[in-house]
Amino acid sequence: MALQISPRDTDLLLKKKNVLSADVLDKYRYAGEITQTCLSYLISLINDSYHLGKHEPYSAAELCLLGDSFIQTLVNSKYKKVIEKGIAQPVTLDVNDMIVGYSPELTDESNLTFQPGDIVTVNLGCQIDGYTSNLAHTIVIYPPGLSAPTGPLLGGPADAVCASYLATETVVSLLACALSPEKIPNSLLSNNSNRHITGSMIRKVVDSIAQSFNCAIVPTSKVRRIRRFLAGQAEGVVAERDFKGVVWSEIDQESDLLKRSNFQDGAASSSSTDLSIIDQSKGRSNDNKNPDKAIPTDDFVVSPGEVYTVDIKMAPVDREEPGLITVDSGDGRDRGAKHSIFIRDVSISEQLKLRNSRRLLSLVDKEQSVYPFKLAYVSENFPLDSKKDLVEQLAKIEKDVKIFRFGLSECTNKQLLVPKAVLSCKFIPLREVLKVPTSTGINGFDASNPALPGMELPLPKLGLTALKLKTLLKHGRAVSVSRFLSTVALSPDAGCVRLSGGNKTFTPSWVHSDYQLQGPVAEAVGELAALVQDDRFGLKIDECRVMDLSSVGNDEAMEE
């Protein structure tokens, strides 16, 4: 079934092509610039239409398509000889409790417009020759008619935005420390360890930030190394060899929850009333069971020459009621949102019956790479031409998408195209979790919702399977999620290059949290922030800037 790749090719593709040379870094930089530019473009669109009220508010679908089209145009304008380049992550606009994946097509009925007080995460990505830059940024929608918000966002969502922003910035500066280990704050180093940035250090920092802001780290958050064509776009579809990164899932919330529940039971609770009945946690650093290193472990060292994405999602939790923050992969469809983002499983090839599906598949194989895509991308009218009538082009794309939909089901049924679910965040109270019997045993995988290898069992100590957890979602409450995603290239020669995100380019929205950073990590976080601010002796993080679009236009003119 799977085509065989020779060991020599494997070495070339996975190792040699990932050496961060000047040429490769240029491609990374260009991809980063495109993402930065596109984000600023989308923010300006949202500002213009929602806040300033210059015209009718764009719907989510239109914004997504405009963003995608913008990226595609920029990608096409440079690196003409590179064939494989394009959108690495379709623009998604995840409102409030959505985590990722809400990117409606024009044809969808659920065409959201944003309300004041919503927190919207703009997520996008771009790749040049497989060198990928992803970006996610959470903005706050404030009441229209104002050039600037009159007051900050308050409450739980504000805590989440604060926590995730702070966590992302701190992790980025930590990663930058990998290039100059002498600057690693001493408080983060344990007594007898080398001066390395390790996975457990990252986890410790992020966990304590979340805790001090009374937030939970939403499962699917991760800080991971990315490689050429392997930027986590096919997680769950492909079990990636040599996975390197910190991954947060329900497992990490479990032990904390169990501690809290025992505490609530009172001092009388002894070992006999402990809730940990079944311990199925095989240990996440078990190398014997992980020959391909596909199961994420925390014992890795960040080394120069690698590229990382820092993807941290936070959700506020209730102080009073212990509970589990989990991911619902079906809820997006309650709002009428169909699956709109797909990924091609390249290991499967099958002859299709319907003409429409064959056509769709051949178009996808021809134009799209291993990255997620939307049906609109394979339309002839994509990307949009700014010189022509926009409305007419949008109508044409809509018509094409309708036709592609006919062939879609066969492709998805045969696993050729794997739909990416619209994930949303749910809070499930612990009492509901404890009520449910675990009669199915530990083997109830949720096949429709692929997890990373080694993380198939969400609550190993309670023995709760993914399928059981799914049944509990009806008791869940939607929780707002804030997300910041940034890509960092650690080049030994050029220093730390922040490909996407960064407070120099995008100032975070005005939020106010009642919580403050506490605990042992607070000092280190402050130290790191000071280091980043210090131009002379601090950490130097080179941020990719927004492109000057007029110059791009000139380039095009010259080429013509």
Add this chain to the structure above:
Amino acid sequence: MEKVSSAYTCNSCQIQFSLSEDQRSHMKGEWHRYNLKRRVAQLPPLSEELFNTKVATISEKKKEEMEAENDVQKLGKGVQTLELSTKQLRRKQREELLEKKRKLLELAKNRLVSNGGRVKMGEDGKIVVEKKEATQEEERLKVEVEEAVRQENENVVDEETLIKEKLAKKVDVPVTKCIFCKSEEFENVDGTYEHLFKKHGLYVPEKAYLINKEGLLSYLYEKIGYGNVCLSCSFQGRNFQSIIQHMLSKNHIKIPYEAEDEKLEISDFYDFSKTYEVEGAGADGNDEEWEDVAEEDLDNDEDIDGEKLYASEYGLHLPNGVVLGHRSLVKYYKQNLKPEKELTEAEGTVMAAETRNFVKTIDSKAIAQQKRVWNREAKSKDRDDRRAQKFINWQPHYRDELLQ
């Protein structure tokens, strides 16, 4: 016959004896044994005189035969004797001859050795090997050997005479006539071929390349008429009539053209050089045997250097790059397979990083063990069932439950 009231008689010879010793000695004699055999054959017994005369005549005849045989041996003529005996005789002779030769050689060697291989330097500087006088025995042996060799040669001469005889018997049929039915006469060889094909079913292979038609036919006629050998089997007829009879009755009028030597036998009359020509090789009559194979089908690494013509396991590679394959494989050439998908770098990278296993490797050991377990389970169940069967009938006597 004497009438003696004696108890000693011989029923088979119908005689009486006065003494039991006489009777006993009679019973051991040849006469009695002969009569006994006659009696078994329900023939009347012979009297003693008659028997004796008979024996005398037979032994004389035998003696004559023996003498005759000896004569034959002496004369060296094995014509009338049985084939088997002549063969044995010949072998015996040859062995004797070899023995004699060996002895001669031994003697010569001994002489040389005993002489000490004395080498003398002559007065005029010539090397002289002193020769010892040949012994008498050696002389005798030499004479015998020479004689035997002469005899052998005589045998060869005999074969020559046989050939001569055959030559005399040779039947010469002109190529414008049919060898089987001599009555018909044709204008040329083509007519003969046509007749042979239509009437007798003689198929000439590779007719397109046959250049010497008369030669081939005369060769075949000679084979039949002079050699009296069948064309398609190894049968050799005693004379012309017998071989014709054999070929007609067995339907052996055909030219074998399968094995290498069969092809080589008549290859002198053919010219295949046309097939080696470069231009339009596939077109000239050859395509009944060879199918055109598209070049991309046979993309093997062997360099086709435009000059040479060579055959590989796939087919015949012509200098112009066209590859001919045999028509027996046409179904494979005709299949229209989907080209193997070429992966882009992106797909290749993702595949290379992929750790999912699609094909489960079959662990033969585990399967074998599982099978053993199943077999053991089935066996023990069977055994337990049989044991249980033993104790089903617990009643000492039959009791009909309906009659309770």
